[in-house]
Amino acid sequence: xxxxxxxxxxxxxxxxxxxxxxxxxxxxxxxxxxxxxxxxxxxxxxxxxxxxxxxxxxxxxxxxxxxxxxxxxxxxxxxxxxxxxxxxxxxxxxxxxxxxxxxxxxxxxxxxxxxxxxxxxxxxxxxxxxxxxxxxxxxxxxxxxxxxxxxxxxxxxxxxxxxxxxxxxxxxxxxxxxxxxxxxxxxxxxxxxxxxxxxxxxxxxxxxxxxxxxxxxxxxxxxx
Amino acid sequence: xxxxxxxxxxxxxxxxxxxxxxxxxxxxxxxxxxxxxxxxxxxxxxxxxxxxxxxxxxxxxxxxxxxxxxxxxxxxxxxxxxxxxxxxxxxxxxxxxxxxxxxxxxxxxxxxxxxxxxxxxxxxxxxxxxxxxxxxxxxxxxxxxxxxxxxxxxxxxxxxxxxxxxxxxxxxxxxxxxxxxxxxxxxxxxxxxxxxxxxxxxxxxxxxxxxxxxxxxxxxxxxxxx
Amino acid sequence: xxxxxxxxxxxxxxxxxxxxxxxxxxxxxxxxxxxxxxxxx
Numbered sequence: 001x002x003x004x005x006x007x008x009x010x011x012x013x014x015x016x017x018x019x020x021x022x023x024x025x026x027x028x029x030x031x032x033x034x035x036x037x038x039x040x041x042x043x044x045x046x047x048x049x050x051x052x053x054x055x056x057x058x059x060x061x062x063x064x065x066x067x068x069x070x071x072x073x074x075x076x077x078x079x080x081x082x083x084x085x086x087x088x089x090x091x092x093x094x095x096x097x098x099x100x101x102x103x104x105x106x107x108x109x110x111x112x113x114x115x116x117x118x119x120x121x122x123x124x125x126x127x128x129x130x131x132x133x134x135x136x137x138x139x140x141x142x143x144x145x146x147x148x149x150x151x152x153x154x155x156x157x158x159x160x161x162x163x164x165x166x167x168x169x170x171x172x173x174x175x176x177x178x179x180x181x182x183x184x185x186x187x188x189x190x191x192x193x194x195x196x197x198x199x200x201x202x203x204x205x206x207x208x209x210x211x212x213x214x215x216x217x218x219x220x221x222x223x224x
Numbered sequence: 225x226x227x228x229x230x231x232x233x234x235x236x237x238x239x240x241x242x243x244x245x246x247x248x249x250x251x252x253x254x255x256x257x258x259x260x261x262x263x264x265x266x267x268x269x270x271x272x273x274x275x276x277x278x279x280x281x282x283x284x285x286x287x288x289x290x291x292x293x294x295x296x297x298x299x300x301x302x303x304x305x306x307x308x309x310x311x312x313x314x315x316x317x318x319x320x321x322x323x324x325x326x327x328x329x330x331x332x333x334x335x336x337x338x339x340x341x342x343x344x345x346x347x348x349x350x351x352x353x354x355x356x357x358x359x360x361x362x363x364x365x366x367x368x369x370x371x372x373x374x375x376x377x378x379x380x381x382x383x384x385x386x387x388x389x390x391x392x393x394x395x396x397x398x399x400x401x402x403x404x405x406x407x408x409x410x411x412x413x414x415x416x417x418x419x420x421x422x423x424x425x426x427x428x429x430x431x432x433x434x435x436x437x438x439x440x441x442x443x444x445x446x447x448x449x450x
Numbered sequence: 451x452x453x454x455x456x457x458x459x460x461x462x463x464x465x466x467x468x469x470x471x472x473x474x475x476x477x478x479x480x481x482x483x484x485x486x487x488x489x490x491x
Contacts, residue, residue: 173344177378223360263460320460
């Protein structure tokens with residue numbers, strides 16, 4: 001029996017390889033990212049000064065949509081091939097599966113954000129007054145919070161009716177403190193205001209929820 | 225047990241009436257807001273009661289995850305539902321209060337905002353219970369309840385800081401409170417807590433009966449297919 | 451009793467919400483009780 005880290009690594013590499021080979025998901029996500037930014041640009045057409053105030057919120061709402069679309073299909077492949085049942089009866093710890101899924105989704109959503117960000121900067125003529133590395137940190141912490149909860153709730157929603165609506169229904173309310181923190185931190189950094197409180201809050205949120213999701217995942221996987 | 229229920233109903237009715245009397249007659253009129261401020265005596269106790277109910281929901285959910293007793297599951301369901309009802313009261317009385325005092329229907333003040341988020345979290349809990357397949361509902365719901373409860377401190381903390389950065393009109397006023405007002409507030413809180421208990425008890429009996437009937441149906445159809 | 455309409459609306463809304471909820475419980479309960487009687491036949 002392999003040690004947990006290598007099971008996680010194997011699952012993660014398998015997922016990434018499948019995504020890379022299929023290219024379906026990547027292409028549709030690319031196009032989706034572009035569409036989101038364009039639609040937002042038509043909806044909100046601020047001056048350069050105003051845009052710095054609202055860009056934080058706009059960008060994160062766009063990222064949130066992208067994350068939900070990515071998360072919705074996170075377990076689809078496993079379900080199609082009854083892989084989950086195999087996982088349940090195997091001696092492999094459930095945490096390895098969860099870790100692999102979260103990391104895979106995280107990489108996926110980060111790629112999407114990396115694609116959307118230059119578009120947002122161009123369309124909104126954004127210029128950060130504060131340090132850009134802090135923006136990257138907020139992006140990492142914020143995305144992690146969405147992905148770790150999202151993967152967990154996606155697993156919960158597997159056998160529910162209206163599975164696709166169930167995920168955002170469960171994810172959004174619980175994510176509200178994190179979303180507030182992400183948006184406020186981004187807006188603060190763009191305006192060169194202190195963002196330390198929000199970043200610390202976000203990091204604490206990530207710590208707490210990652211721990212609890214890891215603890216509860218096995219229970220949820222075996223619920224019946 | 226059955227005889228206790230009507231006695232408690234009468235006691236609660238008396239408490240609620242006394243609370244109403246305290247709120248409308250005994251408590252002094254507030255200086256700046258006038259009589260509209262008396263909404264306070266229903267708005268705040270409802271918020272506190274909802275909070276207690278959600279706390280019980282957390283306890284019952286943890287108990288279910290550990291021991292897997294159906295009673296814990298029913299208590300979790302009941303307290304979540306009744307908690308949402310009380311939250312709804314807070315979210316309706318808040319705007320009704322804000323409108324004449326501040327001229328706006330909604331304000332992102334601490335209590336209203338956090339109550340709204342709490343309402344959203346426990347509504348999502350109720351949706352999960354309704355939409356999930358019945359075998360796994362208790363476990364999934366319990367897991368969600370734990371996550372939701374853990375979220376609550378973050379909700380309060382983040383909104384508190386947000387509000388200190390962007391001050392908003394405060395529904396409810398701050399600062400020290402007149403002892404007669406405090407007295408009226410506490411009486412109403414006690415009354416509504418007793419009322420919540422009775423509502424939960426009723427809902428519990430309904431749920432228990434529902435599950436017994438479902439169980440009977442299931443057993444009957446099993447026997448038929450033999 | 452103070453005649454402020456908003457005060458009255460808030461108190462009324464509170465009780466309307468509570469009574470509505472209690473009514474749904476009562477209705478479901480009586481329907482179930484009827485079903486139990488049918489089952490026992």
